[in-house]
Amino acid sequence: GCTTGLTATVADNVIAPTALIEPPDTLTCTQTTLLLNGQDAGSGTDISYLWTTTDGNILTGDDQTTPEVDAPGNYFLIVTDNSNACTDTAQVTVLEDVASPAAEAGPADTLTCSAESLILTADSSSTGAAFLYAWTTTDGNILAGDSTLQPTVDAPGNYQLTVTNQLNGCTATDLVTIHENVTPPAINLAPPTDLT
Secondary structure (H helix, E strand, O other), rough: OOOOOOOOOOOOOOOOOOOOOOOOOEEOOOOOEEOOOOOEOOOOOOOOOOOOOOOOOEOOOOOOOEEEEOOOOOEEEEEEOOOOOOOEEEEEEEEEEEEOOOOOOOOOOOEEEOOOEEEOOOOOOOOOEEEEEEEEOOOOOOOOOOOOOOOOOOOOEOOOEEEEOOOOOOOEEEEEEEEOOOOOOOOOOOOOOOOO
């Protein structure tokens, strides 16, 4: 009736890695791609990464810590410790700001002998400190104010206004045509009659 016993110690390894994603920038007209930044705060030595998205687009690096994306949407990072198969998931939302400003070059107008120069009126365009204005022409002439909403011109031609939103780099353009009417009136003199 003698017995003996042994004690076995079973260790566990159920510590999951921690998935972390730094807040991303916003996609704009000038920044059309972003690098997401995922980090593993776990203690495992055999870590793998998998990025997925439901409504965005991953260009490259879906198995790296810094994938490149080019679309707004929700992105998910799954971090796996391959030594114990434990996982953690993090999610981040990429936003997009590609709203174009308003560019209204104003109505067409006409230069005349009495109006040898005109002030263009683009007051219906976007206004504020965030917006830049640039007037250009290939066949007219801008006397002054090519970076304002009311430039002065003195030649017929096509004038293009470009409005830039400095916050997102988006631009909009509009064109106005200035005509010219400097044709003098016709003068018809009848032959004089003789004085008698």
